[in-house]
Amino acid sequence: MIALILRIILVSALPTASVLVAAEDGKNPENLAEVCRELVENYGEIVHASYRDSLAEANRLEEAIAAFLEDPDEAGLEAAKKAWIAARQPYLQTEAYRFYAGPIDDDDDGPEPMINGWPMDEYHVDYVEGAPEAGIVGDVSNYPEIDKDLVARLNEKAGETAITSGYHAIEFLLWGQDTNADGPGDRPATDYTTAKHADRRATYLTVCADLLTDHLAYLVSEWVPGKDDNFRAEFAGRPPLEAARSILYGIHFLAGKELAGERLLVAWDTQEQEDEHSCFSDTTDQDARYDAKGIENVYRGRYETLDGKTISGPGARALAEILMPGKVEDYDAKMDAVIESVGEIPAPFDQAILGDDEVPGRRAIMTAVEHLEDFAFMLADLEQELVKETNRR
Amino acid sequence: MKRKLALLLAAFAIAAPARADEPPELAMPEPGEELSGGATTVFQDGQNAFSLPLANIGRENRRLHVVGNSFFNKPWVAAPASTAGRDGLGPLFHAVSCSACHTRDGRGAVPVDGELMTGLLFRLSVPGEGVHGSPKPHPVYGDQLAVRAIPGASPEGDVEIEYEEFAGRFGDGSPYRLRRPSYRLEPGEAYEADLDGIMLGPRLAPPVHGVGLLEAVPEEAILARADPDDADGDGISGRPNLVWDVVRKKTVLGRFGWKANQPNVRQQTAAAFVGDMGITSALFPGEAHTAAQRAVWKDVPESESPEVSDDILDKVVRYQQTLAPPARRNWNDPNVRRGQLLFAEAKCAACHVPKLATAADYGIAELAGQTIRPYTDLLLHDMGEDLADGRPDFQAGAAEWRTPPLWGLGLNRAVNGVENYLHDGRARTVEEAILWHGGEAEASREFYRELPAADRDALLDFLDSL
Numbered sequence: 015m016i017a018l019i020l021r022i023i024l025v026s027a028l029p030t031a032s033v034l035v036a037a038e039d040g041k042n043p044e045n046l047a048e049v050c051r052e053l054v055e056n057y058g059e060i061v062h063a064s065y066r067d068s069l070a071e072a073n074r075l076e077e078a079i080a081a082f083l084e085d086p087d088e089a090g091l092e093a094a095k096k097a098w099i100a101a102r103q104p105y106l107q108t109e110a111y112r113f114y115a116g117p118i119d120d121d122d123d124g125p126e127p128m129i130n131g132w133p134m135d136e137y138h139v140d141y142v143e144g145a146p147e148a149g150i151v152g153d154v155s156n157y158p159e160i161d162k163d164l165v166a167r168l169n170e171k172a173g174e175t176a177i178t179s180g181y182h183a184i185e186f187l188l189w190g191q192d193t194n195a196d197g198p199g200d201r202p203a204t205d206y207t208t209a210k211h212a213d214r215r216a217t218y219l220t221v222c223a224d225l226l227t228d229h230l231a232y233l234v235s236e237w238v239p240g241k242d243d244n245f246r247a248e249f250a251g252r253p254p255l256e257a258a259r260s261i262l263y264g265i266h267f268l269a270g271k272e273l274a275g276e277r278l279l280v281a282w283d284t285q286e287q288e289d290e291h292s293c294f295s296d297t298t299d300q301d302a303r304y305d306a307k308g309i310e311n312v313y314r315g316r317y318e319t320l321d322g323k324t325i326s327g328p329g330a331r332a333l334a335e336i337l338m339p340g341k342v343e344d345y346d347a348k349m350d351a352v353i354e355s356v357g358e359i360p361a362p363f364d365q366a367i368l369g370d371d372e373v374p375g376r377r378a379i380m381t382a383v384e385h386l387e388d389f390a391f392m393l394a395d396l397e398q399e400l401v402k403e404t405n406r407r
Numbered sequence: 408m409k410r411k412l413a414l415l416l417a418a419f420a421i422a423a424p425a426r427a428d429e430p431p432e433l434a435m436p437e438p439g440e441e442l443s444g445g446a447t448t449v450f451q452d453g454q455n456a457f458s459l460p461l462a463n464i465g466r467e468n469r470r471l472h473v474v475g476n477s478f479f480n481k482p483w484v485a486a487p488a489s490t491a492g493r494d495g496l497g498p499l500f501h502a503v504s505c506s507a508c509h510t511r512d513g514r515g516a517v518p519v520d521g522e523l524m525t526g527l528l529f530r531l532s533v534p535g536e537g538v539h540g541s542p543k544p545h546p547v548y549g550d551q552l553a554v555r556a557i558p559g560a561s562p563e564g565d566v567e568i569e570y571e572e573f574a575g576r577f578g579d580g581s582p583y584r585l586r587r588p589s590y591r592l593e594p595g596e597a598y599e600a601d602l603d604g605i606m607l608g609p610r611l612a613p614p615v616h617g618v619g620l621l622e623a624v625p626e627e628a629i630l631a632r633a634d635p636d637d638a639d640g641d642g643i644s645g646r647p648n649l650v651w652d653v654v655r656k657k658t659v660l661g662r663f664g665w666k667a668n669q670p671n672v673r674q675q676t677a678a679a680f681v682g683d684m685g686i687t688s689a690l691f692p693g694e695a696h697t698a699a700q701r702a703v704w705k706d707v708p709e710s711e712s713p714e715v716s717d718d719i720l721d722k723v724v725r726y727q728q729t730l731a732p733p734a735r736r737n738w739n740d741p742n743v744r745r746g747q748l749l750f751a752e753a754k755c756a757a758c759h760v761p762k763l764a765t766a767a768d769y770g771i772a773e774l775a776g777q778t779i780r781p782y783t784d785l786l787l788h789d790m791g792e793d794l795a796d797g798r799p800d801f802q803a804g805a806a807e808w809r810t811p812p813l814w815g816l817g818l819n820r821a822v823n824g825v826e827n828y829l830h831d832g833r834a835r836t837v838e839e840a841i842l843w844h845g846g847e848a849e850a851s852r853e854f855y856r857e858l859p860a861a862d863r864d865a866l867l868d869f870l871d872s873l
Contacts, residue, residue: 121454121821133481173507174480271460275473283474286492288481387466 042336043403049332050254053315056327057261058246060317061111062237067104067320069230075101075184076223083216086206095188099297102181104320105130105230106304110312113267114260117236117245125229128169131177132291136186138168138176140215143191150178151215160217162225179225182292187219189294192287195365198296255404262330262397265309269352270390273305274383282379287364298363302382306356309389313349330396337399348389355382436738443814443873444620444732445777456733456818457512457616461773468729468773475726478719479505483684485557486710495714497685498560498707499553499696501528505679505723508612512730513822515612517832518568523554527832528683529566529590530608532798539651539658540801547600547699551682552592559707561597566590566607570833575842578857585842587793588833597703608798609831610665617814618663618672619728621781623765623774626660632760632784643757643847645786648809650801653690662785665811665830666803673724680715687712688720728771732781732814737872746869749862753854758810758847760784782813782873791845794829806846817871837870838863
């Protein structure tokens with residue numbers, strides 16, 4: 015019983031101690047909850063706008079694919095590839111909203127594996143070198159009809175890398191395997207005219223583009239403001255410090271484990287094209303840049319829409335201003351270093367990873383990895399401060 | 408729409424003041440009670456609950472973790488292939504990747520509706536003793552049934568699994584049902600072999616998280632709990648398995664595997680590479696097939712050994728060593744705390760030892776000096792005839808099993824979507840697993856069986872909070 019009494023005394027003593035500490039180091043946690051509320055609201059605006067932009071570009075991609083398939087030629091294929099590259103730019107920025115079981119990667123029905131599943135064993139979809147009949151496209155007897163239901167159902171069915179849908183499936187169907195040192199894959203337009211299974215391949219591509227816009231439309235609907243039964247409403251209703259922690263965790267995880275780790279370091283370590291994110295189109299450098307931009311959007315609370323509007327308000331940075339006021343400059347400087355160093359990653363990525371550790375490409379990648387890791391550790395520190403504040407209340 | 412909150416925000420929450428009518432021991436969860444892995448503990452309760460690196464991981468180990476993770480997840484392919492870093496699969500294999508069985512670093516599942524098994528495998532042996540006291544492999548089929556093979560080689564066969572359901576009753580008269588598996592080996596046609604007397608050992612892929620911490624528990628601390636002759640007369644013995652360490656070339660304490668037949672994570676991993684995927688390493692340079700099998704294959708090239716380099720093997724090992732145990736949920740709930748007392752009262756905690764400490768000077772700094780709550784003693788216990796698989800392994804008798812850790816128990820369904828417990832996955836719920844406990848654990852099982860329903864629920868709620 016004495017221990018119990020001691021504990022109660024300790025509990026009641028804590029807030030006093032923390033206020034004293036707060037006064038000493040210049041923290042100003044009184045308005046933390048209010049700032050968190052504003053952060054959550056501004057974040058919701060940014061998330062909604064960027065998914066809407068992603069959907070708009072995916073619609074353009076779907077149209078470009080339809081135009082190409084109407085009368086397939088090299089010019090139409092080029093136009094579709096350009097549309098794919100453009101469609102990636104807003105979507106990659108939305109990866110900053112992953113990793114806290116929001117609509118994108120909720121355990122039950124998050125569409126992330128269907129949208130950006132990777133790495134992809136392409137032979138589950140279509141032919142590869144040495145296997146001319148490979149994949150669902152070539153497997154007429156098991157899959158006589160290719161439709162949305164089939165492609166969705168088979169995604170990851172044969173394992174985590176058996177990706178059948180999403181951006182990378184479309185990428186593979188537009189570019190083909192990348193067997194060139196100095197350029198991306200070069201699938202000929204005749205794959206959609208005279209080649210074996212051309213019609214099935216065209217159907218598959220159409221289905222993938224259609225699924226992609228379905229999934230992005232779903233995400234827009236989960237983040238659209240003013241509804242009372244979507245995720246946006248539920249998220250806004252959470253305790254503000256808790257929601258703010260999810261926002262922080264998302265960019266912390268993207269910067270550290272995902273971008274610095276899975277996307278950059280693994281390929282740096284293995285020097286294998288198989289570990290490259292967008293390996294068919296050789297656009298992995300763009301992937302990294304727009305992922306980093308997504309992190310910056312959330313950090314600064316700022317997003318520029320495709321039609322030129324700017325959304326601006328408190329970002330994760332506002333939490334640093336309150337919880338670590340003496341270090342905001344460090345956070346800003348590291349954010350800048352992330353953007354700058356990621357911007358220095360050369361293309362094509364599959365060539366940049368080769369060689370010894372002193373070649374410029376590998377040094378550039380490692381520098382970006384280090385800044386991303388640093389920033390992830392700093393975001394983790396900020397999260398811990400937020401948790402301490404949460405428990406004080 | 409149902410949404411799960413993936414992040415528990417109670418990381419450093421302070422115990423709520425106790426209600427006046429609670430007995431004092433219930434009112435006092437230990438400080439850190441929720442921290443299953445001490446400072447390594449992660450707060451994650453969704454699908455990725457077993458997949459996160461140690462909370463305190465440093466930069467160097469984080470990098471090794473990330474690269475190891477990619478080799479743990481990605482499928483290996485038959486050599487020669489364009490992916491030079493990931494070829495060497497087979498000729499015989501059970502699965503193409505570690506994660507095929509340890510899905511999301513969690514546990515395997517038993518096959519359903521005639522599907523080919525993946526998360527479950529079968530060890531094979533014949534009576535007698537192999538080298539260094541290991542089980543004696545079958546002269547043609549070797550020591551594990553391979554249900555898959557690369558082109559040119561042939562799978563060894565399959566096992567038909569049948570379950571017989573039967574009913575039992577709790578002390579209060581309410582009914583329960585259990586299922587007892589039976590196995591029939593269906594050999595493939597490729598190999599001529601005498602299968603009389605062959606022993607089948609079903610093994611479900613266990614979850615991987617926390618193995619680094621278990622490895623960091625000092626050997627003396629484990630051996631100190633051993634009571635092989637039940638000298639203290641509590642009906643519970645506890646024996647260490649003594650197994651062959653292929654690197655140190657001597658007999659040492661076994662820690663990993665259902666019968667503690669592997670001394671460390673590295674050897675366990677190398678054994679799984681060669682046994683489950685047909686990938687040779689410096690530790691196990693020879694393929695897992697026998698000469699009799701090699702003789703019947705056509706056009707299967709001889710492989711170059713090792714197929715997995717020390718560098719990659721070490722990264723896959725470090726990946727697993729740095730997978731964190733998840734924090735407990737609801738550890739402060741009065742009902743859960745009541746269940747915790749019942750767990751102790753039933754003497755479950757005699758083998759499922761709640762608290763251990765890792766070595767203060769352990770070589771991996773993040774794992775050193777941690778107070779952990781794995782709920783295991785890492786020792787072998789006689790679990791009775793009902794669970795015996797008839798296949799001894801080093802010192803472990805047919806009915807002896809290593810106490811499996813319970814941390815993360817309540818998250819199995821979230822991670823893997825299904826629940827299969829015990830070495831062969833026969834138990835479909837935690838309660839079924841309890842009801843299968845026999846041998847040294849019989850008294851504990853009977854204690855549970857005789858509890859009133861509310862107390863049984865409290866005990867299950869406690870297990871669900873782990």
